[in-house]
Amino acid sequence: MSFLSLNHIEHYYFSKQGYTKALEDISFSVPEGSFISLLGPSGCGKTTLLSIIAGILQSTRGEITLQEKPLSASKSDIGYMLQQDYLFPWKTILDNVTVGPKVQKTETRALKEKAIQMLEDIGLSKVIDSYPQSLSGGMRQRAALVRTLITDPKLLLLDEPFSALDFQTKLKLEDLVSSLLKDFNKTSVLVTHDIGEAIAMSDKIYLMKANPGKIHQVFEVPIEIRNLSPFQARKHIKYQQLFDRVWEELNALESQTAIR
Numbered sequence: 371m372s373f374l375s376l377n378h379i380e381h382y383y384f385s386k387q388g389y390t391k392a393l394e395d396i397s398f399s400v401p402e403g404s405f406i407s408l409l410g411p412s413g414c415g416k417t418t419l420l421s422i423i424a425g426i427l428q429s430t431r432g433e434i435t436l437q438e439k440p441l442s443a444s445k446s447d448i449g450y451m452l453q454q455d456y457l458f459p460w461k462t463i464l465d466n467v468t469v470g471p472k473v474q475k476t477e478t479r480a481l482k483e484k485a486i487q488m489l490e491d492i493g494l495s496k497v498i499d500s501y502p503q504s505l506s507g508g509m510r511q512r513a514a515l516v517r518t519l520i521t522d523p524k525l526l527l528l529d530e531p532f533s534a535l536d537f538q539t540k541l542k543l544e545d546l547v548s549s550l551l552k553d554f555n556k557t558s559v560l561v562t563h564d565i566g567e568a569i570a571m572s573d574k575i576y577l578m579k580a581n582p583g584k585i586h587q588v589f590e591v592p593i594e595i596r597n598l599s600p601f602q603a604r605k606h607i608k609y610q611q612l613f614d615r616v617w618e619e620l621n622a623l624e625s626q627t628a629i630r
């Protein structure tokens with residue numbers, strides 16, 4: 371059974387000046403518990419596609435199913451991790467991570483205890499009652515991750531969640547996120563500009579091309595890399611080989627985009 375399924379997704383943006391065909395005939399399936407990345411040159415439609423999967427944008431054509439049901443029936447099963455953490459500055463870290471259940475009036479004592487446990491597990495025990503502005507960028511993103519996972523979403527959408535962090539923090543967070551998602555058997559879709567990150571974290575990479583946005587090539591990440599943490603994966607010879615292949619393809623696509 372396919373967990374997430376995209377069937378012939380097509381999307382147009384209309385304006386007074388005319389229209390842009392942003393996506394053309396995108397179809398793929400994501401098995402439960404797997405991690406895929408969308409990679410591609412600027413303007414190839416990564417954000418548009420992620421917004422459609424998130425249910426924020428309605429595609430012009432095609433359909434998406436989550437566990438065989440139309441996506442519209444499953445919006446609450448989707449969690450997000452974005453480049454900006456969107457933590458509320460006036461709320462403590464604990465209140466920030468439980469804000470979703472609180473708003474939905476589903477917060478229980480057990481859920482609060484789970485939040486505290488998760489914050490402790492992720493190394494934030496000392497800042498549970500602190501406010502976001504006293505935390506580093508990496509700590510804030512860890513809190514944002516707990517906020518995302520606390521509601522136990524079936525599908526996680528990650529939109530460049532590490533791109534605003536310094537390189538060392540980014541590597542540490544990649545490891546942490548990857549191990550947590552594996553532990554919880556989450557299904558995830560990552561949008562990234564970073565080839566290394568895509569290889570180190572994914573089972574499969576969908577390389578997109580622009581004008582109109584479509585899937586250009588699919589790269590399977592070798593099993594030897596998938597069994598390693600992202601940090602360890604980066605040292606593997608197969609990582610370097612795949613990096614070179616993806617780099618060449620992406621470079622070719624970017625020069626095509628630049629010529630237009």
Ligand SMILES: Nc1ncnc2c1ncn2[C@@H]1O[C@H](COP(=O)(O)OP(=O)(O)OP(=O)(O)O)[C@@H](O)[C@H]1O
Binds near residue numbers: 391
């Ligand atoms: N609101 C909009 N109205 C009109 N055209 C849009 C809109 N949003 C995106 N587009 C166009 O749709 C195409 C895909 O854009 P999208 O932002 O999805 O690409 P992207 O791959 O996420 O780009 P980037 O990597 O630069 O963020 C581009 O040609 C873009 O100009």
